[in-house]
Amino acid sequence: MAIDTVPPLFAAQLNYLVTHSPIPMKVEQMWSGSKYHGLFDRFTLVIPFCLDYIKWDVIYNAQYPLAAPDIIFGPEDESFRPFHAAGEEGDLKSPKNSLSDWNTKDHTRLLSLILELRDLYMAYQRKRVGEVDDDRLKFEISTVISKKGIEMSMSSGAEKPEEVKFAVPLLEMDINKMVTGCTWRHQQKIFLQVIFPVGRKYSSAPTAPRLKLVASSELKALFSIEDFRLPPWLEGMCMAEYLPTLEEMLESQIADAVSLIDIRRKFIVALAPLFGRPVEADPVFCRKATFLASSGVFTFLVHFSLPLQFPKLQPVLMLQSSQHFNSHSAPIKSPLLTNFPWSPRWETSEMVERMFDFLAEECLNFKKYCNESLLQQR
Amino acid sequence: MDDLPLQKIQISGPTLASMIQRFSSSPGDVDGLLFGRVAHITPSNFSDDDPTTTTSSSTLSSDSPTLIATITSFFCFNSTTTFYDSTGQLNVVSLRRLLSSDRDRDSNSPNSLIGWFSGRRKTPLRPSMRESSVTSSLSSKIQFSFQVENSPKSYTLSPCIFLLLTTPFQDQLIHTHDFRAYQFRLSTDYFEPKTLYVVNIGPAFRGHYGAFSPNSPFPALSCELRGLHSSSMVEDSKSDGESLRGMRKISKEDQEELNACAEGFEVGRLSRLMGSEAANYTAELEELYDKMLAKLDGLARVVEKSSARVLEQENHNLKLRHKIAGLE
Structure with a gap:
């Protein structure tokens, strides 16, 4: 048997996961759990979440290739227990989930399991954030919760102060569609990262949150978020007030950036009479x-x-x-x-x-x- | 069912060693059940101070009893997902069948199911999603709860211990195995890490030898011992009679078991090995030993053969599983 190979059933699931996932996931490392042959059957998956990454270990068993995998979550997520609440007395069948009728031969299964778990993880983080005893945060959450695709997470550690992080997707518009013939594989989105320090009770005026625009590196070909100047966060402001201005500014600047493509295209076309046909040219972003x-x-x-x-x-x-x-x-x-x-x-x-x-x-x-x-x- | 905190978890060196051995010799991941007992101990934190001033310790001991769990034995499966399904739901029927067969084997064993363990190579040392579900449902099953021993009040605990064994990611490290013990607290839904004390290792356990009382599943031999003792002291007809009377006390069942071992060589005759007549008997005894050895040898061969067949069958099964998975 070949040394250091991924059994084909697991490889098919992983390939499907990496190529078909709506969010860019990747396999960071692989290990073998077998004593005698180096069949890779455990992987560390890197999954984007809330403008950061979470690392989950997927544990298959090469000895029993048809058995469902198990997942080990990150060290800070000990209290995350998906698929768990039901079945207190065991005789009741727990509700169906991606694991209960596992089929290794269907290579879409791992992706749907991970996506289902990620949704549950999102709900888990939202619940944790909701439990924070901070009136300002409670208000912020109540005003932005309805925003589609918003993610939030709670970060707390022994040394660092508690913080609540929001990843707010900006702009309803589809940037991919605005660029004719665009070659982006993933939907381009610009997010505003808002980090609120969790306020101590009876503290003085609330401090402004830390703000940062985040987008994928692919967007650089069209628009540079580093060059975008964030509007100032005024004292006593909340996200619901801040976001519309920001989105308006961003929207007009992106529209400008898209119109600049055409100007660049015209310039390249104008070069042709004197320089001849270009040997090579970037047809999408020019x-x-x-x-x-x-x-x-x-x-x-x-x-x-x-x-x-x-x-x-x-x-x-x-x-x-x-x-x-x-x-x-x-x-x-x-x-x-x-x-x-x-x-x-x-x-x-x-x-x-x-x-x-x-x-x-x-x-x-x-x-x-x-x-x-x-x-x-x- | 009480959800009481354990002060510590103990395991004997041989039990831990054989568990690690089972894990490291298995071709893949394994899991299994842990047996043992939980006992109440009277805290021995005597102090010279006036008890009224040391309020903290006295309130602590009255609040929750000091409980120590001891893992005395285990049952290891050859694979994972044995008494539960892929979502971590317990298969109560198969678990009960396993437990009843274990109880039949040594019915006088006081050990109860106190938890379970999982061994998986090259994985992080923290409970997985499925392990959490299994532990939580094992802890919530009232039918597996057991009594705390040696306790003034009656407490019951559920099988709440989870022992996790892994191997490090890098092979070149000096240590080859990692383990961590947890008590699952149902009230908080949380794995509390507990120190696993290996009994008989380190200076802290020297006191144990003094308090050691052998506890083995061997048939009770008290009567024979007394017979031997008296006959070796004085050799006369009276002591023979005494030893015979002692022999009669042995229950019929035990006697049969003994006879099968001794092949008619009565224990009483051992006394003749002393003194002038000894030479006549040594040959007889040696013959007996030879026979016993031959039997053992035969038994070992049978075991060896059947083990080989089990291994053959397991390899065949593994091949079939690999074939299904397209690994040929």
Whole structure:
């Protein structure tokens, strides 16, 4: 029998889980529970929850591949007991859940089990947060609880003070649909993370919560949440007041970001008459385009990268020789070039012409630079 | 059913060792039942101070009795999910059948079901979802509750002990096994970690040897002992008569068992091994021992053969299970 393999039944379930999950889950580590052969039958799953991760261990048994798996939850979640309340006297059948009629051969089962447990975990955390004795928090919860997809969790440790964390999904709009031909696998969402310190009774004025925007790294191709300035949290404010302003601002900025794609596209199209058809271009977000150019017999590539704030910010150029290679046989590249004339107020055709004129000069410098670095290698 | 806190959980070294041995020699994960007793002890925190000043300790002892659980034996299954289902619901019928067969084996054993254990390799050392459900339903079943021994008041406890055995994730560590004992508290729905005291290990247990009283399931031999004793003191007809009278006291059942072992070699004849006649008897005795050894040898062979067949069958079953799982 092969050493260190995942039995096919478990592998099918895991693959299905990783590829079909609506939230990006991943398998962190695998272990074998068998004495004699290294069949991997226990895994640590990393599951996103409330803008953080929870790690659950899924324990299968390679000796009994058809038996249902067991789950070990995180060390702080000792009191989380799903599928538990019913059946006090045992003779009553407990309500059906993903485990009660387990079928290992159906590879969708693990995903549905984990999703069911995650829902229960969400309810568990919500209950814990609801039990916090803090009037301000109680009020906040009552006003935002109806918001679809909101998650909350309670964090408490021996050293750190108690905190309640909210993950508030912002904007009803579907960003994926706004970008034509978008290649994102997961639905893009922007969340506001709000962390409230749990107030001690009789403390003075409540402190402002810590606020942070969170989105997946994929969104960076369209919109940078780091550049977004959060509106200030005024004293005595609550989330229900804060969120509408924030959402309004965010909505208009995202609409702007989407409209900027078209401006970038037009720019790349305008490059074509002078530079020829691009060798490569980013068709979705129009952030990159590469052209083949020559000056005499010297042939080189021109890489254009367009910033999110284009045309307010100028593009960045880089030249890459097709004929000169360094000692590692990688093509020689120029440093990033930005020292060409630029004004966002120019017509696109003028921008392109001026860049072309600049490059006609610059390529000679680059050729010299290439030859020099070749000489240095000798 | 009272939900009383245990002060500590004890286990004898051999019991723990054989449990770990069962776990480490099993091909996969295992679980099983724990037997033993819970006894009330009178706290011995005597102090020179006036009892009225040490109010804290006196109120503590009057509030809840000091209870010590002792795990004396265990029953290990070859796999997991044996007396419960995949959701952690107890299979009361099969559990009761297991318990009754165990009781039949040694009916005079005072041990009751006090909990269960689970052994799983390369997993975190905390109760899993299913283990929590099993422990909780075992603790809530009134039909498995038992009496606390040695207690002035009558308390009952449920099988609330859970012992977890795991192996570390990294193989190169010095220790090969981890374990942790818990008492499940039904009132708070919480696993209280308890220290597992291994009896006979460490200086704290030296006192135990003084208070040791053997407790073995061997047939009672009190009468024979007395007979032997007296006959070795003075060898005359009177003592023979006494020993015979002693022999009659043995219940018929015990006698049959003994005869089967001794093959007609009466215990009384052992006394003749002393003195001048001894030489005649040693040969006879040696023959008896030879026969016994031959029997044991035969028995060992039978056991060996049947074990081999059990192993063969288990391997066959494992292969079939793997075949179903597409692992061939």
